[in-house]
Amino acid sequence: MIPLMAEAAVRRPRVVIAKPGLDGHDRGAKVVARALRDAGMEVIYTGLRQSPEQIVAAAAQEDAEVIGLSILSGAHLPICRRVLELLRERGMGSVRVFVGGIIPSQDVAVLKELGVADVFLPGASTREVIRAIEGGSAGVA
C-alpha cells in the first residue's frame, strides 16, 4: 500500500548552468545556480570557457532537461545558434534553453526564433528564473 505513494515522487528538474565562450564573469551564473539548488533543483555548473559542444555533451551526460546559458560578452547569437543546432542534431529537442546576461532587446526576438525558451535581461530576479523553469514550456522543435 505505502510503496505506491512513494513511487509517485516528482523528479527534481535537472539543470545545467553553463558559461559558454571566453567570458569569465560568473557572478550571475553562480547566483542563479545556487538559487535553483536552494529551490530544490539538481544543478550542474559547468564552469568557465565551455564550447557549445561541451555544454550539450554535459546536458546529455547529466540527463538535464534545461540548459541555462550565461553570456555577457555579446557573443550570444552565434553561441546560441550553435547550441540549439547541436541539440537538434543529437535528438535532444526537448531540452529547454534559457539565456541570461547582457542581451540587447533587439536580439531577444531573434533568440526566441532560434529556439531559446526565455531570455533574462539585467534586473531579472532568481524567482523569475525558477518560475520559468518550473513552468515547463515547449522545448526546441
Next chain:
Amino acid sequence: MKKVVEEKEAVSSTAGEDARFTTISGRPLARFYGPRDVAGLDYARDLGDPGQYPYTRGIHGTMYRGRTWTMRQFAGYGTAAQTNARFKYLLAHGGGGLSVAFDLPTLMGRDPDHPLSLGEVGKCGVAVSSLRDMETLFEGIPLDRVTTSMTINGPAAILLAFYVLVAERQGVGPETLAGTVQADILKEFIAQKEYIYPPRPSMRIVVDMIRFCTERMPRWNTISISGYHIREAGATAAQELAFTLRDGIEYVQWCVDAGMDVDSFAPRLSFFFNSHSDFFEEIAKFRAARRIWARTMRERFGAKNPRSWMLRFHTQTAGVSLTAQQPYNNVVRTALQALAGVLGGTQSLHTNSLDEALALPTEEAVTIALRTQQIIAHESGVANAADPLGGSWLVEKLTNEIEAEALEYFRRIDAMGGMVAAVERGFPQREVQESAFRFQQAVERKEKIIVGVNDFVMEERPHPILYIDESVGEEQVAGVRKLRAERDDVRLARALRELKVAARGTASLMPPILEASRAYATIGEMCDALREVFGEYEEEPVF
C-alpha cells in the same frame, strides 16, 4: 544630567539590524555621529595633512589645485581602426589620457579564429591579434606625450611589449613612456577570471614585468592592483579594500623575495578601485586604503622612500550598479559615484556611460560621462580644498571601521600562508560569491532598492545602443590569416622556441616576448607557447 547622557548614547549607537539603514555592503550606520565616535583619533598619527604620512587625507599637499585628476575613459571596440578614432575623439574633447579595453580573445590570449573566439571578436573591446593591430591602434597618437593605461592581465607582458615596439617605431624610447599595464593576475583568480596559467607561473610573469619596467621604463606604472573587479563580482567595500591591498602585499613580497629592493619598484605600483553607490562608505574606503598602505610599506616592508608609502589610484564608477531600465538614471548614479571618487582623492577617474548596462558606449553617452567629470572639476568647487570631508565624525569613524575589517582579513590571509595560498584554497573567491548571493537576496526581498528595477518601475521603449556585429570578427580573421602568410616563418619559429626556453628557466620573459612580437607572432601563438610550458588553469567551480 545622567539621564540625558544615557539617552544620547543609546541614540548614537549602531542602529541594530534594520537593513534600511545599512550601506550597500550591509554596514550599519548610526543615526548620527559625534565626537564620541572618533575618541582616540590622533591627527598626526592617524591622518596627517594632505601630503603627509600616513596620507589618509591625500598623497599630495596640493592635491587637485596642483593637478586635476586624469580623466581617463576606458575605450575600445571593434577593430583597431575604429578604436583609434574613438581615442582621438576622447583626446579632442578633454580626455586626459587613454585607457584601452581589449576584446575577450585578446584578453584570453586567443587568436580570432580559435573555436572559443566564436562571436567574441571586437565585442567587449578592441581586437588586437598582433603588433600590426597595435600599430593601427595608436596611429597618429604621440606616445611621448599621451599616457596610456592598458587593461590586460594574462597576456599583459605581450601587450606591454607591443606598446614599447609601437613607441620605438615613433622614435620614442621606453624610458619616456608613461602609462600603466593592469597585469594584476591575483584579482583574476579572485574575481574577473581572465587568467590563463596557474597562479605561480602567473606571478613569475608579473615579477618579470615589474623588474623590466623598473630597469627600462621608470615612468611606467608596472601594475594596477585592482579592487574594481573584486567589487563588481559581489564583494563588500571592506572585502574590496582588504583583498586589493593584500594582493599588493603579495606582489611586494614576491618582488622582494626575487631580490629586488622595495624602494626600487614600490613607487611605481598603482591601484584601481571601484566607486560604488554608498557615498560615504566609498570615501572612507579610499582614505583607509591610503593609511593602510602607507603603514604597511613602512612597517611591514621597511620602505624608506616616501614615494613607496604613497598609494596612487585610478577609480572607475561601479558598472554593476548601472541598470538597463530607465538608462538616464545611470547618469545620476555615475555622477554621485564620480563625486565620491574625487572626495576620496583619486588620481585618475573613469566615469561609466548611461548605456553601459547593455552595451559599449555610444559617442553621445561617453561624452556625457566625460562632461560629468568636467562639471565636477570646474563647476562644483569640491576640488578647491583637499580632503574636504576630513574631520567629519561619520567619515572618520567609517574610515576606522573599514580599516579594522581589512586588517582582520590580512591576519586571516597571512595565517593561510599568503594570498596565493588563499586563492589556491578558494578563500577570497568564496567570500566574494557569498556577498554576491546575499546582495541578490536583499534586492529580491526589497531590503535594498534599485530604482527602476525593484521599485519605481515603468513601461519603457528600448534605448538605441552601440551594436557590434560579426563582420568585425570576419575582418579580424582575414587580417590575421594575411599576416600569417606574410611573416618570416624561420624568425618566428626561432622566437617562439626561445620563449619556451626562457619560460622553462628563470630568465626574464620580456626579451623573448619582444623578439617574438617583432617577428609578428600573434597573441594566440605566444600564449600557446607559454601554455605548453606553464599549463592552463581552470578553477574548481564552487557556487
